[in-house]
Amino acid sequence: xxxxxxxxxxxxxxxxxxxxxxxxxxxxxxxxxxxxxxxxxxxxxxxxxxxxxxxxxxxxxxxxxxxxxxxxxxxxxxxxxxxxxxxxxxxxxxxxxxxxxxxxxxxxxxxxxxxxxxxxxxxxxxxxxxxxxxxxxxxxxxxxxxxxxxxxxxxxxxxxxxxxxxxxxxxxxxxxxxxxxxxxxxxxxxxxxxxxxxxxxxxxxxxxxxxxxxxxxxxxxxxxxxxxxxxxxxxxxxxxxxxxxxxxxxxxxxxxxxxxxxxxxxxxxxxxxxxxxxxxxxxxxxxxxxxxxxxxxxxxxxxxxxxxxxxxxxxxxxxxxxxxxxxxxxxxxxxxxxxxxxxxxxxxxxxxxxxxxxxxxxxxxxxxxxxxxxxxxxxxxxxxxxxxxxxxxxxxxxxxxxxxxxxxxxxxxxxxxxxxxxxxxxxxxxxxxxxxxxxxxxxxxxxxxxxxxxxxxxxxxxxxxxxxxxxxxxxxxxxxxxxxxxxxxxxxxxxxxxxxxxxxxxxxxxxxxxxxxxxxxxxxxxxxxxxxxxxxxxxxxxxxxxxxxxxxxxxxxxxxxxxxxxxxxxxxxxxxxxxxxxxxxxxxxxxxxxxxxxxxxxxxxxxxxxxxxxxxxxxxxxxxxxxxxxxxxxxxxxxxxxxxxxxxxxxxxxxxxxxxxxxxxxxxxxxxxxxxxxxxxxxxxxxxxxxxxxxxxxxxxxxxxxxxxxxxxxxxxxxxxxxxxxxxxxxxxxxxxxxxxxxxxxxxxxxxxxxxxxxxxxxxxxxxxxxxxxxxxxxxxxxxxxxxxxxxxxxxxxxxxxxxxxxxxxxxxxxxxxxxxxxxxxxxxxxxxxxxxxxxxxxxxxxxxxxxxxxxxxxxxxxxxxxxxxxxxxxxxxxxxxxxxxxxxxxxxxxxxxxx
Numbered sequence: 001x002x003x004x005x006x007x008x009x010x011x012x013x014x015x016x017x018x019x020x021x022x023x024x025x026x027x028x029x030x031x032x033x034x035x036x037x038x039x040x041x042x043x044x045x046x047x048x049x050x051x052x053x054x055x056x057x058x059x060x061x062x063x064x065x066x067x068x069x070x071x072x073x074x075x076x077x078x079x080x081x082x083x084x085x086x087x088x089x090x091x092x093x094x095x096x097x098x099x100x101x102x103x104x105x106x107x108x109x110x111x112x113x114x115x116x117x118x119x120x121x122x123x124x125x126x127x128x129x130x131x132x133x134x135x136x137x138x139x140x141x142x143x144x145x146x147x148x149x150x151x152x153x154x155x156x157x158x159x160x161x162x163x164x165x166x167x168x169x170x171x172x173x174x175x176x177x178x179x180x181x182x183x184x185x186x187x188x189x190x191x192x193x194x195x196x197x198x199x200x201x202x203x204x205x206x207x208x209x210x211x212x213x214x215x216x217x218x219x220x221x222x223x224x225x226x227x228x229x230x231x232x233x234x235x236x237x238x239x240x241x242x243x244x245x246x247x248x249x250x251x252x253x254x255x256x257x258x259x260x261x262x263x264x265x266x267x268x269x270x271x272x273x274x275x276x277x278x279x280x281x282x283x284x285x286x287x288x289x290x291x292x293x294x295x296x297x298x299x300x301x302x303x304x305x306x307x308x309x310x311x312x313x314x315x316x317x318x319x320x321x322x323x324x325x326x327x328x329x330x331x332x333x334x335x336x337x338x339x340x341x342x343x344x345x346x347x348x349x350x351x352x353x354x355x356x357x358x359x360x361x362x363x364x365x366x367x368x369x370x371x372x373x374x375x376x377x378x379x380x381x382x383x384x385x386x387x388x389x390x391x392x393x394x395x396x397x398x399x400x401x402x403x404x405x406x407x408x409x410x411x412x413x414x415x416x417x418x419x420x421x422x423x424x425x426x427x428x429x430x431x432x433x434x435x436x437x438x439x440x441x442x443x444x445x446x447x448x449x450x451x452x453x454x455x456x457x458x459x460x461x462x463x464x465x466x467x468x469x470x471x472x473x474x475x476x477x478x479x480x481x482x483x484x485x486x487x488x489x490x491x492x493x494x495x496x497x498x499x500x501x502x503x504x505x506x507x508x509x510x511x512x513x514x515x516x517x518x519x520x521x522x523x524x525x526x527x528x529x530x531x532x533x534x535x536x537x538x539x540x541x542x543x544x545x546x547x548x549x550x551x552x553x554x555x556x557x558x559x560x561x562x563x564x565x566x567x568x569x570x571x572x573x574x575x576x577x578x579x580x581x582x583x584x585x586x587x588x589x590x591x592x593x594x595x596x597x598x599x600x601x602x603x604x605x606x607x608x609x610x611x612x613x614x615x616x617x618x619x620x621x622x623x624x625x626x627x628x629x630x631x632x633x634x635x636x637x638x639x640x641x642x643x644x645x646x647x648x649x650x651x652x653x654x655x656x657x658x659x660x661x662x663x664x665x666x667x668x669x670x671x672x673x674x675x676x677x678x679x680x681x682x683x684x685x686x687x688x689x690x691x692x693x694x695x696x697x698x699x700x701x702x703x704x705x706x707x708x709x710x711x712x713x714x715x716x717x718x719x720x721x722x723x724x725x726x727x728x729x730x731x732x733x734x735x736x737x738x739x740x741x742x743x744x745x746x747x748x749x750x751x752x753x754x755x756x757x758x759x760x761x762x763x764x765x766x767x768x769x770x771x772x773x774x775x776x777x778x779x780x781x782x783x784x785x786x787x788x789x790x791x792x793x794x795x796x797x798x799x800x801x802x803x804x805x806x807x808x809x810x811x812x813x814x815x816x817x818x819x820x821x822x823x824x825x826x827x828x829x830x831x832x833x834x835x836x837x838x839x840x841x842x843x844x845x846x847x848x849x850x851x852x853x854x855x856x857x858x859x860x861x862x863x864x865x866x867x868x869x870x871x872x873x874x875x876x877x878x879x880x881x882x883x884x885x886x887x888x889x890x891x892x893x894x895x896x897x898x899x900x
Contacts, residue, residue: 097132172247274330276341367430368469395573406578411868612883682727801817843877
């Protein structure tokens with residue numbers, strides 16, 4: 001699953017989690033750009049001051065084998081009827097059977113075993129989300145059958161079986177992960193309780209139905225105006241992977257390797273499904289070959305849903321998507337959106353093996369699902385579109401995870417969880433990007449062929465079953481004959497990430513690199529962390545030599561490389577660690593004497609920024625590296641610089657130095673923008689347009705170039721009149737920069753566009769998201785009210801408010817509005833969607849007073865699903881305030897030296 005949050009600027013750590021797959025906005029004044037794309041996160045945890053939650057797991061005395069499910073949704077009343085038969089096995093005699101149920105009203109319940117049928121009495125526990133069935137005579141050990149009739153609600157919280165609306169009509173759709181299958185049918189709603197499923201739905205004559213299995217029949221009735229659709233029995237799978245989708249969906253059909261594939265959407269969006277089908281076909285062929293295990297679920301439907309809290313969800317054979325992450329017009333779309341859509345599809349298709357075929361035993365190992373899908377998703381894209389440079393994308397992902405791991409309030413990859421609130425919290429960059437980064441590191445160390453053999457062996461061994469982390473790394477160590485088990489154990493069960501402090505010296509014709517390792521903490525103070533040692537492969541290169549790899553497993557070790565040259569201690573930026581260089585060692589790295597790839601440059605920029613944040617290096621050390629890479633022609637490198645310069649400008653540069661800092665930005669990056677031209681040739685390659693867009697944000701936004709801003713407003717008005725006037729990759733930045741200095745008239749034009757673009761998700765969000773860039777207080781107030789109105793989908797409310805909080809020009813008003821309307825927000829959103837995104841954006845504040853205010857508010861208004869996010873945001877605020885106090889005085893002297 002991917003979190004559905006739209007891109008939100010990061011907090012003062014320089015990178016917070018919105019989702020793995022998002023489109024990165026270009027920086028504008030007071031808006032720092034998140035370094036993340038889906039990946040949906042999700043930013044969820046438990047309140048630190050709350051009492052420990054009680055376990056909500058079921059006894060292991062009853063095991064389900066098969067579910068027969070019938071659903072009769074009534075879209076008019078937002079309710080549904082259900083009938084189910086569950087075949088189970090009891091490990092010992094019992095007069096009670098416990099299962100999960102939430103918001104379910106039970107009818108007749110019977111239990112049959114040993115030739116006897118008994119009517120069960122049902123006792124529900126709303127807090128534990130369980131139901132207990134009691135019969136007079138103990139059910140004997142062995143097989144039994146549970147028959148249940150019940151009714152439920154098609155809720156408005158985008159959970160379980162719920163109501164969605166579009167085009168003036170209603171849909172019934174589902175989202176079961178992590179613990180919401182129990183809202184659709186009474187069940188053993190834990191991942192280890194795999195079973196087979198028969199699903200049928202009775203729906204209105206004008207509606208279609210989609211589920212996990214292929215359709216085997218469609219017959220009229222039983223009531224007038226209805227028909228009943230029945231689906232084939234599924235392979236064994238967990239309850240959270242069950243899908244039911246009802247409405248007037250239309251589909252584009254294709255296939256690959258003998259597997260039928262459909263991309264489905266509401267009728268008005270069918271024209272936007274061709275690109276997704278092309279991507280899915282390529283990816284299915286790729287994964288079949290790569291994994292050495294053929295796609296296991298017979299058919300593949302991929303469905304865009306109008307209201308969807310997640311970014312996408314890997315239901316076996318019936319993947320569901322938020323529309324903006326699936327539906328795209330490749331002729332008019334941006335590079336980011338095309339790559340994002342393809343990447344999310346790849347992530348979810350990879351889940352059909354990692355998560356669906358082999359499922360974690362319990363949610364503490366969710367990284368076995370999400371981290372592996374994140375790691376795997378880049379592979380088919382690299383083969384399909386080599387110009388996308390997925391190695392650079394992977395380096396970006398790793399930097400985002402390292403940013404979270406730099407906090408004291410981070411967590412280990414494997415974290416104990418029990419309750420739904422605890423479970424939902426672990427869908428974060430630690431599960432996704434950190435795990436993927438660790439896997440990339442191990443793959444580079446053992447070699448891609450050996451790693452692939454290990455993956456295949458793991459999938460075959462645990463197919464249609466469940467596994468824990470130990471199962472994976474035991475298989476991998478055996479297949480590769482390398483200490484993968486030791487490496488993974490040290491990363492999976494330890495909190496944080498190591499920093500490798502490297503000191504080099506030339507000894508004869510050899511470079512000696514002395515490396516010490518310790519846990520990295522991203523801000524000074526509050527005491528040093530307890531000593532930690534990781535087992536990890538370090539791959540390093542000296543000069544233009546080939547990378548060499550060595551296992552580090554002690555606090556201090558010496559590495560050697562032939563020749564005497566500047567040494568880069570993270571070849572390919574594939575290692576999941578921070579690197580601290582002696583300041584004198586950095587200059588030759590940026591000068592080119594040791595050639596660095598684009599991914600390595602991103603890694604070096606990230607390392608140096610973190611050393612500044614941690615108080616290990618002065619601010620000028622980072623600014624020197626940024627200046628050295630100012631003319632880099634890789635757009636992702638420029639974007640990495642842009643986000644951090646935006647942070648420095650807003651939080652560190654004193655008011656007296658702001659004008660000079662802006663002038664430095666203009667003089668440093670303006671020539672490159674002038675050389676590229678604005679708007680440039682509409683036929684330019686994607687990378688060229690992407691770099692132009694980033695430079696536009698730097699020079700016109702961060703640099704405050706009034707001429708560039710005026711040109712952006714001209715281009716925005718031209719685009720409003722003629723959408724063919726700009727390449728898609730440039731549009732969002734143009735609209736954003738124009739909005740910064742835009743007036744009410746331009747705002748009204750953006751609003752008018754959102755009212756006419758419902759059938760084109762990318763174009764709709766181009767305009768809706770940029771409403772948050774306007775600075776006029778009256779317009780900010782309008783956007784805030786719009787965010788909570790009935791006209792705004794609940795899936796978008798959190799994003800709009802979070803973007804306003806993250807922008808310096810609207811932060812105070814947006815936070816005041818959020819506090820004043822907290823009850824309204826939680827009622828509209830619930831606590832699992834939107835609210836975590838809003839809480840994450842609070843990390844964009846930067847004063848001790850704001851940290852105290854946020855702390856007080858959430859002490860009075862605890863959010864059980866987002867406690868760690870609250871703590872991380874507060875830590876980010878405090879770290880930012882400390883950095884500004886330490887480094888503000890250094891800005892002026894650095895500018896003096898840089899501009900003379």
